[in-house]
Amino acid sequence: MARQRYHDGLALRQALPGRFLPFLVGSMAFLAALALAGGIAAHSLSQRWTHGAGAVTTVQVPGPTDPATTTAAMGQMPATRIDAVLAILAATPGITDTHRLSDAELRALLAPWIEQTGDPSLPLPAVIELHTTPGQDVAASVLPRLQAQAPGVLMEHDSVWSDRLAALAASLQACAGLAVLVVMTVAVCVVMAATRAGLLTRRQAIGLIHALGATDSYISGRFATRVGLLALWGGMCGSVLALPMLLALSQLAAPFTAMGDAPATAPDWHDLHAWTALLPSALLWMLVIVPPAAGLTGWATTQLTVRAWLRRLP
Amino acid sequence: MFRLHDVSYAYGGSKTGVAALSHVSLDVAQGEFRWLLGPSGAGKSSLLSILSLEVQASSGMVEILGVPVRQARRAGLARLRRRIGAVKQDFGLLPDMSVFDNVALPLRLQHRAEAEIAHEVHAIMKWVGLENRLDALPPQLSGGEQQRVAIARAVIYRPALLVADEPTNALDERQAGRLMRMFHRLAELGTTIVVATHNDAIVAKYPAPTIELVHGHLVRDHG
Numbered sequence: 075m076a077r078q079r080y081h082d083g084l085a086l087r088q089a090l091p092g093r094f095l096p097f098l099v100g101s102m103a104f105l106a107a108l109a110l111a112g113g114i115a116a117h118s119l120s121q122r123w124t125h126g127a128g129a130v131t132t133v134q135v136p137g138p139t140d141p142a143t144t145t146a147a148m149g150q151m152p153a154t155r156i157d158a159v160l161a162i163l164a165a166t167p168g169i170t171d172t173h174r175l176s177d178a179e180l181r182a183l184l185a186p187w188i189e190q191t192g193d194p195s196l197p198l199p200a201v202i203e204l205h206t207t208p209g210q211d212v213a214a215s216v217l218p219r220l221q222a223q224a225p226g227v228l229m230e231h232d233s234v235w236s237d238r239l240a241a242l243a244a245s246l247q248a249c250a251g252l253a254v255l256v257v258m259t260v261a262v263c264v265v266m267a268a269t270r271a272g273l274l275t276r277r278q279a280i281g282l283i284h285a286l287g288a289t290d291s292y293i294s295g296r297f298a299t300r301v302g303l304l305a306l307w308g309g310m311c312g313s314v315l316a317l318p319m320l321l322a323l324s325q326l327a328a329p330f331t332a333m334g335d336a337p338a339t340a341p342d343w344h345d346l347h348a349w350t351a352l353l354p355s356a357l358l359w360m361l362v363i364v365p366p367a368a369g370l371t372g373w374a375t376t377q378l379t380v381r382a383w384l385r386r387l388p
Numbered sequence: 389m390f391r392l393h394d395v396s397y398a399y400g401g402s403k404t405g406v407a408a409l410s411h412v413s414l415d416v417a418q419g420e421f422r423w424l425l426g427p428s429g430a431g432k433s434s435l436l437s438i439l440s441l442e443v444q445a446s447s448g449m450v451e452i453l454g455v456p457v458r459q460a461r462r463a464g465l466a467r468l469r470r471r472i473g474a475v476k477q478d479f480g481l482l483p484d485m486s487v488f489d490n491v492a493l494p495l496r497l498q499h500r501a502e503a504e505i506a507h508e509v510h511a512i513m514k515w516v517g518l519e520n521r522l523d524a525l526p527p528q529l530s531g532g533e534q535q536r537v538a539i540a541r542a543v544i545y546r547p548a549l550l551v552a553d554e555p556t557n558a559l560d561e562r563q564a565g566r567l568m569r570m571f572h573r574l575a576e577l578g579t580t581i582v583v584a585t586h587n588d589a590i591v592a593k594y595p596a597p598t599i600e601l602v603h604g605h606l607v608r609d610h611g
Contacts, residue, residue: 279482285469287467289466290462388442
């Protein structure tokens with residue numbers, strides 16, 4: 075006696091076909107995934123530049139073993155210039171790390187020029203690498219004190235270069251954010267258009283069901299559930315399709331990002347863990363979040379569209 | 389039961405539209421059966437549409453089953469519609485749904501169990517003599533059969549108010565008689581019923597209090 079078929083009268087499989095919307099939402103999710111990946115990559119590069127080479131300041135101390143000015147004047151046990159400089163740097167806030175290059179490191183660094191002069195016994199200054207807190211310019215405050223102790227001290231900080239790179243990275247992140255915003259806006263418009271088309275297709279049925287006592291939340295809920303699931307499916311397809319491209323891009327970008335120690339060769343095709351290890355965790359999370367975000371966007375857009383449309387009914 | 393006080397209705401808006409009802413006041417108690425009479429264009433369908441909450445009155449007070457319609461929220465109106473049955477002239481059946489699903493629709497909107505729905509649908513369809521056409525689509529039925537399906541759908545949930553627009557139009561005399569007996573039985577059980585008709589013969593055969601409209605004005609409201 076009980077029937078297997080269940081009809082709510084809305085026939086949403088006809089009103090909202092299962093191919094068109096997932097294809098469009100999937101395309102949007104694919105584009106969003108790429109844009110988000112670009113944003114994450116730009117952020118990663120920015121972090122590396124800011125905290126890496128861009129944050130290094132170089133101090134050159136000529137005549138490092140000569141006596142420092144103050145101790146010589148005060149007639150105390152003469153301290154060397156390099157000791158005085160290192161003591162000042164150690165006591166300066168904003169400097170997170172100091173590293174004096176060894177003779178071997180220094181000669182390796184200067185090898186091209188030393189070989190050109192042909193004089194390996196040339197007296198060399200001491201070179202100290204400083205790592206400073208990002209955004210803090212210690213050179214202006216510490217350089218006069220260093221020069222007071224060791225005349226001729228030089229400080230080099232590529233802040234202009236690193237600032238420009240940081241600005242470039244920020245611009246890339248903003249572009250990625252804008253791209254995601256545009257993609258989401260287009261996705262919302264697509265869902266609205268599809269929902270309105272579905273409403274027009276079933277307007278007679280909706281009018282009848284409304285007259286029989288269906289609430290706005292019932293009708294909008296049916297539409298939103300259908301669209302939400304289709305958008306979720308589309309989002310999953312988009313994320314999965316974006317994955318190979320993101321893996322390839324990650325491999326290419328590895329030398330420039332924190333993933334610099336990534337393996338040079340691709341893992342076995344069946345080793346999912348090794349493949350996913352190639353991607354930054356933020357990117358993996360983003361790929362996981364895109365489908366439910368697409369589903370939620372579709373659901374919410376449909377709810378609002380259907381409820382606004384139903385307002386024309388008494 | 390329902391009460392109308394000074395109700396007017398115009399197609400296309402109260403200011404620029406065409407007047408369909410003018411200053412109609414009515415008070416019909418629970419369990420009453422009323423004929424709704426009047427020539428074509430008198431406003432009968434408009435009155436039934438207001439009573440079935442298909443349209444809102446342009447002005448005046450409408451109270452249906454104790455609920456003031458103008459003050460009710462949308463969810464409240466939806467709940468009220470589930471207590472009102474309506475048989476329309478065009479039957480209002482969904483052409484792509486089977487007879488069973490058309491008749492089951494109001495019960496599904498009330499979230500009844502499928503077994504109960506099947507039982508109720510079979511019972512009512514047996515009563516209207518269409519128990520063998522449950523899988524048919526409405527376009528596969530004759531006009532009379534479609535009308536019987538529409539009637540079955542309107543009464544299956546035992547509404548507190550039933551409005552019917554020419555419900556005997558496509559029925560033969562025997563079926564019309566059965567329908568009228570069912571309406572009277574429903575009225576005895578407490579359903580308020582308003583039936584619009586042009587059929588003088590059936591009005592004469594089943595006498596009841598009448599509401600008569602002419603050019604949108606109420607000209608008679610008594611038995």
